Amino acid sequence: MAGPWKLTYNKFDPEQEALRESLCTLGNGYFGTRGASLESAASKVHYPGMYIAGVYNTLSTDIASRTIANEDFVNCPNWLMLNYRVGDGPWFDRLKVKILSWKIELNMRKGIQSRRMRWQDYEGRITLIESHRLVSMAHPHCGAVRCTITPENYSGKITVRSGIDGMIMNAGVERYRQLRSKHLEPCSMGSFGEDGIFLQMITSQSKIQITEALRTVVYSGAEQLFPEMQVITHGRQRIIHEFSVEVQKGLRYSVEKLVSVYTSRDQGVADNSHIAQETVSQIKNFDVLFRSHQAKWKALWKRFDIEVEGDKFVQLALRLHIFHLLQSSSTYNEDIDAGMPVRGLHGEAYRGHIFWDELFVFPFYNLHAPEITRALLMYRYRRLGAAKEIARQHGFKGAMYPWQSASTGEETSQEIHLNPLSGVWGPDYSLLQRHVSLAVAYNVWTYYYSSGDRDFLDRYGAEMMLEIAHFWSSLAKFNSNTRRFDIEGVMGPDEFHEKYPAANAGGVKNNAYTNVLAVWVLEKALYILDDLLTEEDRQAILFKVAIDEKEIGRWRSIIEKMAIPIDKNGFIEQFEGYKDLKELDWEDYRRRYDNIHRIDRILKAEGQSPDSFKVAKQADVVMLFYILNQDELKAIFKRLGYPFSKKMIKKNFDYYFKRTSHGSTLSQVVHGFVSDLVGDQQLAMKTFKESLRSDIYDTQGGTTQEGIHAGVMGSSLDLFLRSFAGLSILEDRICLNPKIPKEWGSIKFHVRYKNIWFYIEIFQDELSVLAKPMKDISIAAQSKIPIVIKEKTYQLTAGVPHKVSSKLWFSF
Template sequence: MTGWLLRYEGLDPAQEPLREALCTLGNGRFATRGAAPESRAGGCHYPGTYAAGVFNRLTDEVDGRRVENESMVNLPDWQSLTLRIAEGPDLGPETGTVSAYVQELDLRRGVLTRRYRVTDAQGRTTRIAQRRLVSMADPFLAALDTTVVAENWEGRIVVRSGLDGRVENTGVARYRHLSGRHLRPGEAAVGDDGVVQVTAETCTSRIRIGLAARHRVLVDGRPCDVPVVPLVEGDTYAGTEVALDVVPDRAVTVEKVVALCTSRDRAIDEPGAAAGDELVRAPWFDGALARHEFAWRRLWDRCDVEIDGRVRPSLILRLHVFHLLQTVSPHSIDLDVGIPARGLHGEAYRGHVFWDELFVLPFLSLRLPEVARAMLLYRWRRLPQARAAARAAGRRGAMFPWQSGSTGREESQLLHLNPRSGHWLPDNSALQRHIGLAVAFNTWRYYEATGDIAFLDVHGAEMLLEVAAFFADLATYDRSDDRYDICGVMGPDEYHDALPWRDRPGLDDNAYTNVMTAWTLARAQDCLDLLGPRRQAELLDQLGLGRPDLERWEHVSRKLRLCWHDDGVLSQFRGYDRLEEFDWDGYRRRYGDISRLDRILEAQGDSTNGYKLSKQADAVMVFQLLTADEFYAVLDRLGYPHDRQTIPRTIRYYVDRTCHGSTLSKVVHAWVLARGNRRRAWDYWLEALESDIADTQGGTTGEGIHLGAMAGTVDLLQRAFTGLETRGDALGLDPYLPDALASMRFRLRYRDHPEVEVAITHHEVVVGGNPGQAAVLPLRVRDVTYQLDPRSSLRVPLSRKRNSRDR
């Protein structure tokens, strides 16, 4: 392990799903899991290739109910390649005696390498090395090269390589009893020029997919013509087979270059023909690698976050940035896609889009704002669907779905399976209406970071106002208390979807929802003020909003109800104080890992609804999104008394009652403790950092990485520990690094300043501009304002304020 190289030594079948997910290669348009090219789905392996936005819908009967599921589709396997000694068995890790097995993911270059020695039953030993890439420079291309060296024998090796359309969605065990055959075969063929082609079409969404591949053989690095045998199996597999003469210590290499196109792509005709055209223009492996490496250098130049010489945290941090950029990159901009919670790395959550953009967009907005803008446009294009959902619920405005796919309709399941009990249970997670507040929050924070008033004018304001209209309409007025209530919703904590004494789902006055609603309604007015009178009037008329609506928004934003415990702790929802305390110690002794208490309790005939516990951060999530000043401004607006201990008092209460059943939870807890207890915040950050690489949730990472948690660890480092803010038309920094973090350095974009370099230690912060920029950078360091000349740098000494709990 180095700061740039993730290395696995030896075979470990039990860890193969995890390795395959973490070694996924992608470019923001499509991605391929790091499965061995010779592997097929089953056992410990699961080859999978997924293109952003390629979904398909299938229907099943579950417990007498028709259930529809839209899923990200597993596409034909482009990697498929096997080796065997002529008249002998395959040469692979599972068919011979393997030694010196190494798999390396080079994050800097975006290349996956695999090397091993295999000895067959006759004692013939062969060295095999493979390199693989999914091009970040040419978004339709992928490439694989395989080098074979016979060590102690001579003879023939047969290489079979193809495009395999015999795939289904079977990557998640709990989905396997449901339909998974999403592709309808098209054609499979091998041309006279040796080009291999396979086409298919999704069976309901009718998205066409085309793949084309070509091969060449090199002996000791020189191209060599060899006879090629075409192979076609029905309409789902096409490939070629070549027999290669080998002698000891002579390297024989087979290169495979592949193009993948879909009917969702821009500026193409038929995807099969388009893939063939891309292939004609494509270079061979080394040429593709050079272009690919250059593209990654440019991305790392913008996106790397350097921390002092801690190898493992540095590597994992870069691994998280790497997978973020493989899921959404500049190639995503024209695709009309959102941010899937599990990346393009597996089939968990069926590839759906949740609220993970809340954790991803701050990183993108400060480095690749054009990509962040495209992710927001995914939501804007689905405003009509969100409006229709609101109307169906009897509400105004726009009601965004908790789970979104291709169209923006609600894709949340109606039932979910508890594997511990085998019971199918109602799934009420669609009541997490706060997803709309995340859309509004992301829109406003994007504007603050970029100053993109044109986006706000044409797209952002419409989204923000429609979300505001929905939540203002959702609020009901209680005249006796002169307060508004928001009822029948769920907060981020999915362990509470109802009150135990009530027979209908939903909670009332969830603190997170109500605080963020008040904040959003205030920002809606700020947004209107920015647009100017003419555009303001035009937009209000377009949305059917009048002065009475704005007056109601103002009233609701000042009168929403928050519930409090007697000791001044913000209550997670109304009635929370009536729940029972939970026997944490007893359940830990009995079960060890209690992160999935919902499953444990349901299997006992009990429910998490009855206890003061949380799956993940809920009320305290407010303190991750809003600064202390912003939160206290909301309390002032709502007329609730508070003191400077309101936040730490609430955090302490819920920290002790959270089981971290979500990978996002420790990210949020690290954030909210970053100022008051840096040592514990650092520990939480390290634990969050390990979530995927160590698969701390016991097998979930193999089904797809947790993109929100990955992005959250990076964002926490760049914003929470540095105090980085983009509010108030200035770039703000207020660093208090944990003792264990000596220094950090990163580069960002802020509004008209494309290159701002920031270096922070415990003793000083240094900010440098771009000599090519003429504009002065407005900068605020610990409440002192500066005007930074871009031709120079600013060095500000820092005094360290210590909290007793940090020592």
């Protein structure tokens, strides 16, 4: 690793290559290409995956006397494919030559991946290979590679193959390899112009056409060459340009691959094959594409960058997380009907499905490019009908979003799973994580709250909030004995507790997180109806969602009578019956196992079940303190007739932190924020850095190679802003309560709240903030912009920096 902008690897390491390919993935929100070497094919070492937002396909596999259907994020044709040979020797194969040097570099500032490799063949000929690649952030359908070949100690003939490989399958996740994985079928291929070839494939079930059009351009130094190009095809699924060039010792010869990618899903595209060929024909060369690409990244970094003086690792990791979030979903997503895959556009883990992880990613988008959040929320809105149908099928009303979503918004979680050791099928309860609908509602509201986008709320968001509220109302049942409403048959965020010990049915009763958030959603839905909508708009939307005044009255009752399992001392039980579970001997398991993050798997291997123990994979009760502020929680608990105080946060944090294995990368972030909330800044810093390490060092052990963890990347950035900059949002202003470590000289960042940009610099001795309304927003010269710094309100003048002495806060 080198510098605050570059991820650098100076030695080839086959055991680390898959991880590096994930971390060096390039993308632009429309498509992503893993950072595999040009010459590589899928193997135990390399995996050159290519993914297009929203392209899924379903295949069925017969396993153990059952037919199981899986909808997968499709690995699309590999456009990187390039190889070469010297004279009449063999095609380059890393295993058959001597590698003299090897360097891979990801330049996040410019958005390019570079490689420098020197190799020697069996005749002693030394060749230098230098390559640069990009996936254009300025032209979302375009990418390019420049590969420069320098014969260092010989002259002669070099033959090059440059092509598109459609003879690929989904093989990036080892545990899925027993399943059918060939998603693509040939459609058409051919050549165009003097230097172009194209390949069109179609997904076997979803019938999505995918066209990649490629031009191969050759240079000697700055002079373009025009070698005779032979078109080679392998069946109807691979097409290659092959050509030879007579080279002179010490001279540089470049091969540029210019590519354009389109699908039949693209808006306004009648013929994806034609437009792909037309688009790539208009690209002059690599440099032209690079200049616009670099300019776009420069503009993005001006908006998104976070600067940290005094900690090189934190600086690099924060930029790496920003970089990959922008590659996974960008401003181009406004034109794409796709959600936020849990592993970005970087791999096939979790089949590229959309989970609740959006909750951890959207806050960062909200404060820098809310148009990205809006586009991703529109994915959810377009599938509102599917969510209503899922609710109806389960006997509920309103909208119940699926735990796993892909193309249609139907539930893509498996209902049963096969135990590979016993060969016995058992129920899969993961789809009982109904709290995903709470996350969708939370995302809708926080987007509106921070952006002020009333158009979205009126046209889409209010309807989503009301339908989700209606679902939770139908799920809540009044208990005549306790005179409260119960929610049964759900799983909380913890994930380890699927059901009660020895129970036949899945789910638990009155999961605290679920019940509190259900109340929160109902409150926001009532607020929309009571305070935001005109009477005419109120009646119109109630007719649309088929909700009457009697149902609204039920909501008002639920927010006053929801059951929360809490004792008189303020201990919040994760769910009813949790206190009756057995304690785990954590020290014994830590002594016997190197890693107990997935204690659930260890217990099952021992013939036991995590359902029987007080163990958690990640934050559950503690999640309440992460996503709702103290004032919100106090108001909810007070209305329900329960106690709430800041002491309760620490009591519950201390209790559950000791019983959490952190089997999810998200766990460190949540506990990091809450540890800061209760005054433990050292633990906050420790967990913050663990969250930064999780992908760059693959601390979960082999998971990052299957795709980055978008949730932890987004939440680590959110944690930085909330805990160290002390950033929070009120209805009409932002607040800052900075607590920066003594070893940090300063932090600098920009955030957008509604239509005002705030440029913030926090030093050890002072804070400086500059407020700039966006250009299309008129603001009177005398107007003041309120901001709260360490609980004191200041009135800012637009465009004028305001400085506050550090005596008003503290470092640690």
